[in-house]
């Protein structure tokens with residue numbers, strides 16, 4: 001399917017509008033023929049033929065035609081614009097839906113700036129094509145065909161002399177399109193890189209300032225900015241090479257018409273009135289020749305944008321998301337059966353290797369281990385953010401792959417390492433997964449997460465709007481709101497990925513105490529650095545380089561006197577050194 005066929009799928013819902021627009025377009029464009037003809041009549045019949053009484057009616061006719069033409073032209077332009085806007089709207093809806101459907105794998109490999117370029121610049125290039133370029137092309141084709149037919153009826157010799165120039169224009173247009181094609185793709189890529197760079201700089205502005213790297217960032221931006229400018233200059237250079245020729249040839253038609261037309265008038269093979277009429281239609285032949293270069297540019301921009309959008313819409317998530325199904329309540333038993341995992345773009349490096357364990361419903365599993373050991377990846381397999389490359393993950397004794405993904409995730413809450421809050425009220429952030437929650441339940445879960453005490457001290461309490469990504473809150477406060485958000489879902493499986501790393505040990509103990517006394521038991525996975533965070537767990541796994549090297553309860557692991565024992569001794573020593581009388 002080419003780009004035109006593809007975009008037609010969106011445009012065709014506006015069929016009625018397009019039919020009306022086309023009728024107005026035909027009326028408006030056909031009326032263009034009238035005034036030059038009337039002008040010819042004025043010359044031949046009023047000036048040469050001395051039929052003075054015809055002057056006023058002919059002038060009135062010209063005015064009426066001009067008014068009708070203005071109204072019809074305005075109407076079809078509006079209708080084309082509406083069609084473009086509607087298409088843009090539908091396209092954005094589809095793209096946004098697709099973004100919700102795409103998985104971690106896509107977002108791991110696609111820059112935010114690139115996605116933003118597709119959602120804004122690319123969609124607008126398509127709107128511009130539908131709202132403006134499409135009827136300009138129609139107009140040009142109409143002008144070209146009609147002007148030749150009409151001019152033929154006036155003087156076929158003169159028409160042929162002019163039409164002889166069109167192959168040259170055609171070849172120039174073809175050449176220009178060929179040269180512009182890769183350049184517009186390069187412009188599109190460069191713009192996306194520039195957007196990504198700016199987006200990254202804004203997101204990372206605190207890091208930039210903290211490391212005093214503003215000048216480095218400016219230099220980096222200048223490089224991308226320069227590249228974008230250069231690509232546009234390349235396009236301009238190509239236009240500069242071809243457009244003056246096209247323009248020159250289009251203009252030369254006037255000269256040819258005057259010289260050859262004048263000759264025909266002198267030879268009495270054409271009346272002066274006919275030459276005036278002919279001249280009146282000449283711009284209609286000129287216009288398509290002049291416009292063709294610009295329309296080619298816009299069409300190339302349209303094509304480059306279509307390719308990027310179609311690529312995104314065609315991307316299939318590795319894990320298919322089915323439409324919403326009936327809610328399903330799971331018990332929360334989790335079994336890993338010789339699970340191995342590698343990222344699809346890096347099959348050489350297994351991130352998880354032969355992991356096996358069982359967590360009964362309501363049990364707590366603690367996962368500790370060095371950084372990069374694979375702890376986050378392991379819990380990501382439970383919610384099917386990735387599927388295992390080997391072995392199987394069983395949820396309630398069924399392969400996790402057999403669950404529709406949304407049904408499964410509805411039963412799982414994750415508090416992620418990198419807390420993200422929406423720029424909304426605290427209350428809405430907590431109720432994100434269950435928007436129908438009443439305020440008292442929101443407060444209950446906030447209390448369990450030890451967030452209530454600081455929220456009520458805020459000027460607007462639960463109605464306080466937090467900034468983008470939770471700006472305005474401390475790291476620990478964000479973690480606690482994010483924990484409350486996870487609890488509000490009342491999940492069967494709760495995953496806490498380094499959730500209490502930014503809170504003090506006293507608060508952590510308090511939260512753990514509250515979690516342990518929840519009315520509905522949840523299978524809880526706690527990833528932590530401090531053994532104190534997991535020591536009461538039913539099962540503790542110590543991970544190293546993608547493998548579980550020791551597992552058991554705190555007491556059994558201590559009795560083994562292995563790696564866990566040594567980590568514990570080390571942490572105990574550090575804690576004692578740092579603060580006496582802590583929870584250990």
Ligand SMILES: Nc1ncnc2c1ncn2[C@@H]1O[C@H](COP(=O)(O)OP(=O)(O)OP(=O)(O)O)[C@@H](O)[C@H]1O
Pocket residue numbers: 108343346351369370371372373374375376377378417
């Ligand atoms: N999207 C990805 N593509 C390729 N490799 C990845 C990706 N995400 C993580 N990894 C690699 O997988 C390994 C395990 O990462 P993971 O985040 O699971 O570790 P972790 O134990 O949770 O670490 P930390 O305690 O620092 O959070 C790391 O070596 C990491 O480099």
